[in-house]
Every structure is written in C-alpha cells, then in structure tokens.
Amino acid sequence: MSGRVLVVRSDNLGDVLLAGPAVRAVAAGADEVTFLAGPRGRAAAELLPGVDRVLEWCAPWIDPEPPAITAADMTAFRDRIREVRADRALIFTSFHQSPLPMALALREAGVGWIGAISEDYPGALLDLRHRIEGDGDIPEPERARSLAEAAGFRLPPGDDGKLAITGPLPDVSALTGEPGYVVVHPAATAPAREWGVDQYAAAVRSLVDHGYRVVVTGGPADAELTRRITCPGALDLTGRTDLRGLAAVLAGAAVVVAPNTGPAHLAAAVRTPVVSLFAPVVPAARWAPYGVPVVLLGDQAAACRDSRARHCPIDGHPCLNRVDVEEVLDAVRRLRATESIELEHSGGAA
Numbered sequence: 001m002s003g004r005v006l007v008v009r010s011d012n013l014g015d016v017l018l019a020g021p022a023v024r025a026v027a028a029g030a031d032e033v034t035f036l037a038g039p040r041g042r043a044a045a046e047l048l049p050g051v052d053r054v055l056e057w058c059a060p061w062i063d064p065e066p067p068a069i070t071a072a073d074m075t076a077f078r079d080r081i082r083e084v085r086a087d088r089a090l091i092f093t094s095f096h097q098s099p100l101p102m103a104l105a106l107r108e109a110g111v112g113w114i115g116a117i118s119e120d121y122p123g124a125l126l127d128l129r130h131r132i133e134g135d136g137d138i139p140e141p142e143r144a145r146s147l148a149e150a151a152g153f154r155l156p157p158g159d160d161g162k163l164a165i166t167g168p169l170p171d172v173s174a175l176t177g178e179p180g181y182v183v184v185h186p187a188a189t190a191p192a193r194e195w196g197v198d199q200y201a202a203a204v205r206s207l208v209d210h211g212y213r214v215v216v217t218g219g220p221a222d223a224e225l226t227r228r229i230t231c232p233g234a235l236d237l238t239g240r241t242d243l244r245g246l247a248a249v250l251a252g253a254a255v256v257v258a259p260n261t262g263p264a265h266l267a268a269a270v271r272t273p274v275v276s277l278f279a280p281v282v283p284a285a286r287w288a289p290y291g292v293p294v295v296l297l298g299d300q301a302a303a304c305r306d307s308r309a310r311h312c313p314i315d316g317h318p319c320l321n322r323v324d325v326e327e328v329l330d331a332v333r334r335l336r337a338t339e340s341i342e343l344e345h346s347g348g349a350a
Helices: 013-018 020-028 071-084 100-108 140-150 197-209 220-229 243-251 262-269 325-345
Strands: 004-009 032-037 053-056 088-091 114-117 128-130 181-184 214-216 234-236 253-259 274-277 294-297
Touching (some): 004 020, 013 262, 020 140, 128 140
Parallel strands (some): 004 032, 253 274
C-alpha cells in the first residue's frame, strides 16, 4: 500500500466522473485517498468509489470564473493540504491543461512526491512526468488511468474500468414512475455544446407523440430552458433532485438524450445508454460518454472542430442544429433495441 494519496481534478462534474476509474486504481493501492476538487466538481467527487474524503478549492487557472489570487487564500490552501499529510499526489488534467500550477502549489504545501501528465518541462515540480506516446485522441478515462498505472496503481481484478458511482441510489419512483422512460437533459456548461431550444421542444413532443414517457431534467439555473421544451405528457424534474437523486433518475431511464455535459457522463456511470448530441468543439473520441452504448449525433467535421469554443463561432450553430428530430427518434429506438437485446442475453426481461 502507498499510504495517503491526494488525487486532483479541478474542473466540472463530468471531468471528475471520467477520472473515476483512475481513482479506483489509486484506491486499490492506497491506505487513504483524498480528492481535491473544484466547486463545480465536488458533488461528483463525493460519489466516486474509493474516495475517503473530499477537499474543495477553486483553482484560478482552471475555473471559467476564477477568483482573485490572494496571499490569504494561498496560505489557507497550503494549510489544508498540509493537514492531509499526503505521501503522494496525482494531478489529473485534460490534454489542453497544464498540471504545473497545481504542482507548484502542492510542492509549496509540502507534498513530497507528485505525478502528472505534462508536455512542458516540469523542473523540480514533478517526480513523475508521464507522457503518453503520441497522446492521440484516447478516451479521457483511459488517459487518466495511464497516469495512475505509471505511478504503480492498477485496477483490482474484476473492475471493468468503466465509470461508476457509489450506491445505494435513492428511490425516485415517486417522481418518475416505473423505469423505462426517456430522459432529455438539454443544458450544458457552454452554449456551444447545446442543441437549439426549438429542436429540443420538437424532439420532446415527438417522443411523447410516439408513446415514450419523457422526463426532462436540469439544475435550478436551467428552469427557463426546460420550461420551454417541456410539453403536455412530459414530466419536468428540473431542480427537484440533488446529484445523487439525478443519478437515480438516469439509472431508471431506458435512454438519455443529452449534449456533451456532466449528466451524460453520470448516465454512463449508472450504465444507461446515451444519445449524445455532441458539438465537435472538443474531440468526441476523448469526451463522448464512456463504456455504454452511445449514438453520436452532430457534424464532427464542422468548422468549429477542436476550437474549445464556449460560444459557437459559426452562424447558425450548424454542427448541432442540422441534426433533425427524426435522427434523435431513430437513435432512441436503436438504443432501446440494444438494451432489450442485452437484457435477453443476460436472462432479464425487456
């Protein structure tokens, strides 16, 4: 065992969920795992198997609305990290992020061994500078797990390496009714990743007209969006669950329809198939829902490809807005058929 290990993932809940398999690998070889998360990812970190405690700190080089950097905040951060008494730290990042600012902060706080993936020369900041050969478009969970493995941590026998959260999940049947409905989750953290409101509204109406039970989900800030897309016959659960409750709602769904957003990864963590309305501002090969059946919709060769834009730079948002409602309906049908086949093969009832 490797004593106390600090793992770091500083951004959104989807990023935290994608690091989950790597965290489980660390937990299999550590006495204690502390997860350092940002405010946007903390709730997801609290759901990860293998995490003993969660610390929150807003990294000003990661958060899209960064706080001011003050001596008092850095001193408080240093003191909290020293209280962890970590023997080792692993910093998980996306391919476009540098781990070195966090490594500097951890080193100053007394962490004696630090590992991360880094293309930049780390000097004295890293003890393990992991580099992935070619660093092509491998899925983010596998990229993170490669760092854990380079540090000597491997998933235990029987762990399939997919996304997962801790159970048990709450009973949400009083909200949703019986399992088997279709969840539509329209919101994303960046407008460039969202399908149009009119398209979502038409899709919800069409799903209801075709006999599907539709559940619309979102956070409190999404209430106006979900109000505009919900029609008679669809159930709007916006703002009515916490993250664990949302996971339970997603677990009861036959299919989830969502853009590239944290709840799409939460659906994957509860093993629910996803119709992914995926804007190519980041590569789908890295960021599509992992380990579950997925139908990927959206023009992955559009002009916005790999731009990491938060607001669409192309008039009309063509990468997603050219996806029509019938494509979504067909994707839902295909994934429901896949689910039925898998249940039959496992001895269940569709």
